[in-house]
Structure formats: structure tokens, C-alpha cells
Amino acid sequence: MPLLPTLARLGAGVVLMLSLTVTAVAQESRVETQVVEDTPRVEILPLTGSVTAPQTSQLSSAEAGQVSELTVEMGDTVTQDQPLLSLDTRDISLESQRARADLAQAEAERDEAQRLVSEANQLSAQSIAASERRQRESVLAAAQAALEAREADYSLTQLQLERHQIRAPFDGMVTQRESNVGEWVNPGDTLLTLIDLSALTLDFSVPLSAYQRFEGSQLEVRLEGSDQWYPARTLARIPLDARSRQFLLRAVPEEPLEMLPGMAAEGRLQLNGESGPSVPRDALIRRPDGSVSVWLTRQEEETWQAFEQRVEIGSSHQGEVAIKEGLSAGDRVIVVGNERLEEGQSVSLSDD
Secondary structure (H helix, E strand, O other), X not given: OOHHHHHHHHHHHHHHHHHHHHHHHHHOEEEEEXXXXXXXXXXXXXXXXXXXXXXXXEEEOOOOEEEEEEOOOOOOEXXXXXXXXXXXXXXXXXXXXXXXXXXXXXXXXXXXHHHHHHHHHHOOOOOOOHHHHHHHHHHHHHHHHHHHHHHHHHHHHHXXXXXXXXXXXXXXXXXEEOOOOOOEEOOOOEEEEEEOHHHOEEEEEEEHHHOOOXXXXXXXXXXXXXXXXXXXXXXXXXXXXXXXXXEEEEEEEOOOOOOOOOOEEEXXXXXXXXEEEEEEHHHOXXXXXXXXXXXXXXXXXXXXXXXXXXXXXXXXXXXXXXXEEOOOOOOEEEEEOOOOOOOOOEEEEOOO
């Protein structure tokens, strides 16, 4: 047999074997996998709400009268017990003076009646009749009662004088002014609105379906005009009208924020649910038809092979996506190297 044709055939065979080997190596992709585990499901519930001032007072007068002095404007910051508005006190001042004079007269009459009773007590039974003694004691009792009535009248005029001045019930800011100097006001008319800026809260309406799952939840909030999320602490869960199927969630940021009443706010309420499988977001393959799948790997004899599995996804949290259907705990899902796999393709595990 000629030597050259034989060498040629041997060379071609070697090239073919090398080509097949290279192709097999190329088809065996290197991937990274993760074993699916059942973990507590986390649902992120988006919320909308606003900044509110729970301590808001619409100040009014208990007395009718004409506004004589107004010491604050809208936007002014005031302190507790600071005078804000006064009514004309000339009429009630005259009544108070008259009540004080009546009180002084009643005190004098009581003192005189007391003197006569004391005088009768010092005289012997032969010097004053028993009837006279009893009459003086009756006069004293009547004088004492009259004095107490005059004291009540005077105290009432003093109270009315105090009510002619409106004072701040707490530290806060004046947000509305409904009166002007010279206007006549009646009892119950709103004159000023005062809010406590030190106790602002965030109020959100939350579906009742979240009420029973609230234990262990976490809340983050974001204020209007900000991109930053902040952790918040729940103060109260307040039932609303049953027909609305909502409850009021009242919270405050964990750290002080610049807030004003009426500002819009967003919330993210993290609720814990039942346990179930979840996978990293990178494991998901989204198809043009809207379906979602993952690549699983199973060991066939001594090799690992890739298989595509359609799944139904749920909510996501911190890079993990809940799987409603399609996976079970113990499945090995490919998380890196899943971009160009084919059904049944051999793979090598970088994490094996």
C-alpha cells in the first residue's frame, strides 16, 4: 500500500476526531446553579397617603363680642398659653366692677351679722331673749348665703373676662385666620386654626385583607418630591367604614423628616405570607409571548443536562421572586449561564 495515501487518511481521521471533541466541549456550557428552597413569601403592598396633623384645633370664643385685638397672622408659630385674639371687654369689665362692689357690701353685712351673734353669745340669758338670739343667728345665716352668691357672681364675671381672650392651647402654627379686628363674633364661630407641627403623622388607607397579616410587617415611606425611602414605625391601625373595606394605618418615620400637613406620601408595606419556592431574578427567562421560564439541570448518569421549565411568578423582594407554580423545593435552577441553552444540552456546574 502506498505510504502517502495511508498517512492522508490517518490525518483526516485525527482532524475529524479533534473537530468532534471541540464541538462537544463547545456544547457543554459552564453554568452556576442554586437549589430551590421554600422560604416565607413576602408581598410588597404599595400605599398612598398624606401627612396629617392629628392635633388640630379650630379655636372659637365662648363669648359673643367684637374683636378688639388680633396678635397673630397665618404662618405664625406660637407657644402654649400665648394670647392670640381679644374681644372688647368694656361691658364685662363694668359688670365685674359692679359684682365686686356687691361682694364688698355682702361681706360687710355678713361681718355685722357675725358681730351681733357674737355679742348675743357674750350676754347672759337674763340680758337677751332666746328669740332675739335666734333672730340674730338667722340674719347671720342669710348674710353668709348672700355673700356666697355675690362671690359666685364675681367669679363668673372674672371667667367671662378670661373668655374674652383666646390663648394657644398648645405649641403650634396658625394655619387659618377667620376673623379681623372690628368684626362681631358669636360663640362657636371659628376664629383661628392651630396645628401642632411637632406631632405630624403619615396616614395610609390599607385594604382590610392585610389586617390579619400585619404582625411582623415592615413599612417604608417616601415623601412627595423625594426619591429616598425611609423606614417608618406604625402608631395605630384604625378601622374605617366597613363598606370601604379599608383601615387607616398611622405611622411616623424612624428618623426626623421635614414634613408639612397635606404633603403626599407613598408607602411600601412588606407583608409575610406562607412559605413557598423562590428563585433569584437572574434565573428567569422572559419570552416574547409573555411567558416566563427557568432552566433546570438534572444529572443523567454522570453528566448534567439542562431542561426548560415554565413557571408562574408572584411578588419579588430583594432580588428573589416567588414561584407560584412550576417549581418545588429541591429543584436545581440555573442562575448564571442560562442565556443560550438548548433542551437537553450538557452543562458543567461551576458550583459542583
